[in-house]
Amino acid sequence: MTDTPILRLGTRGSPLALAQAFEVKRLLQEAHSDLKDEESVEIVVIKTTGDKIQDRALSAIGGKGLFTKEIEDGLQDGSIDIAVHSMKDVPTWLPDGLEISTVLEREDPRDALFSSKANSLADLPKGAVVGSASLRRQAQIKAKRPDLEVITFRGSVQTRLRKLEEGQVDATLLAVAGLNRLKQSDLITAALSTEEMLPAPAQGAVGLEVRIGDDRVRAYVDAIHHEPTMQRITAERACLAELDGSCRTPIAALAEIEGDELYLRTMLAATDGSKIFTTERRGPISSAEEMGRSAGRELKEQAGEAFFKTLEDQQS
Numbered sequence: 563m564t565d566t567p568i569l570r571l572g573t574r575g576s577p578l579a580l581a582q583a584f585e586v587k588r589l590l591q592e593a594h595s596d597l598k599d600e601e602s603v604e605i606v607v608i609k610t611t612g613d614k615i616q617d618r619a620l621s622a623i624g625g626k627g628l629f630t631k632e633i634e635d636g637l638q639d640g641s642i643d644i645a646v647h648s649m650k651d652v653p654t655w656l657p658d659g660l661e662i663s664t665v666l667e668r669e670d671p672r673d674a675l676f677s678s679k680a681n682s683l684a685d686l687p688k689g690a691v692v693g694s695a696s697l698r699r700q701a702q703i704k705a706k707r708p709d710l711e712v713i714t715f716r717g718s719v720q721t722r723l724r725k726l727e728e729g730q731v732d733a734t735l736l737a738v739a740g741l742n743r744l745k746q747s748d749l750i751t752a753a754l755s756t757e758e759m760l761p762a763p764a765q766g767a768v769g770l771e772v773r774i775g776d777d778r779v780r781a782y783v784d785a786i787h788h789e790p791t792m793q794r795i796t797a798e799r800a801c802l803a804e805l806d807g808s809c810r811t812p813i814a815a816l817a818e819i820e821g822d823e824l825y826l827r828t829m830l831a832a833t834d835g836s837k838i839f840t841t842e843r844r845g846p847i848s849s850a851e852e853m854g855r856s857a858g859r860e861l862k863e864q865a866g867e868a869f870f871k872t873l874e875d876q877q878s
């Protein structure tokens with residue numbers, strides 16, 4: 563019997579965030595006999611700025627860490643021991659004293675199309691309306707199908723699918739991983755190939771953030787760590803860091819492990835799809851970080867300073 567929990571997990575309260583937190587709890591309980599008690603691992607729901615603001619595109623609100631800041635505050639003030647995040651939402655720079663110690667095995671990193679009108683982006687009727695608030699998705703849609711109308715579209719997975727059902731849009735895109743974790747993958751019309759739609763850095767990966775040097779907590783979380791996932795997202799996030807990417811910059815990156823090599827594809831785009839820069843790297847897994855950095859530098863050079871200046875102007 564435990565009076566107080568042994569571990570407190572901090573999470574957002576969306577159905578997807580909760581599903582991820584319960585998965586972490588289940589894995590921790592499976593790995594450690596002293597956590598078998600129901601009360602030994604407590605899930606603490608924390609509302610973030612990103613959850614409070616529902617009426618605007620995140621890119622318009624700006625700022626990094628919209629889905630993570632308040633949860634990190636909980637780590638720093640000791641009210642939680644572990645923050646559970648979608649790694650896609652975690653900024654590349656973490657607050658002092660915190661680290662991503664652990665990642666779960668990655669889910670499917672692809673984006674999924676939801677539509678009753680077509681099974682692929684290419685087959686959508688001319689002029690169809692696609693709802694997405696992600697600049698990365700908007701840019702890739704516009705690059706392939708300039709005739710489509712892309713409208714900003716936010717809310718939880720449930721809200722977006724309801725809007726689609728109501729006919730507010732002809733199609734929307736969501737991460738396959740989210741639907742899989744919610745056990746709702748049957749709602750997916752089609753998963754898009756990574757050639758059609760390159761995913762966001764770290765899409766499909768769940769990460770655990772802890773206080774640096776918290777050996778007690780580390781002893782628990784180390785048992786559920788998946789190193790190949792960490793290697794992949796290290797390369798992807800290094801590219802993002804090099805570009806100083808926020809959710810205002812359309813950036814995509816996907817690293818895959820092929821034998822003992824890492825194969826990294828990255829993309830930087832103008833939001834209207836008028837420019838797409840891509841680069842690839844192949845190298846030893848141990849160079850994940852440097853490969854990502856170098857890919858990011860190359861994208862920066864390809865795009866040139868004028869490109870970043872234009873991005874800034876578009877936002878102001």
Ligand SMILES: NCc1[nH]cc(CCC(=O)O)c1CC(=O)O
Nearest residue numbers: 648650736737739740765766767
């Ligand atoms: N920005 C919201 C967000 N953060 C993580 C996911 C999906 C799950 C994942 O990528 O792990 C989503 C929703 C979506 O893009 O469909």
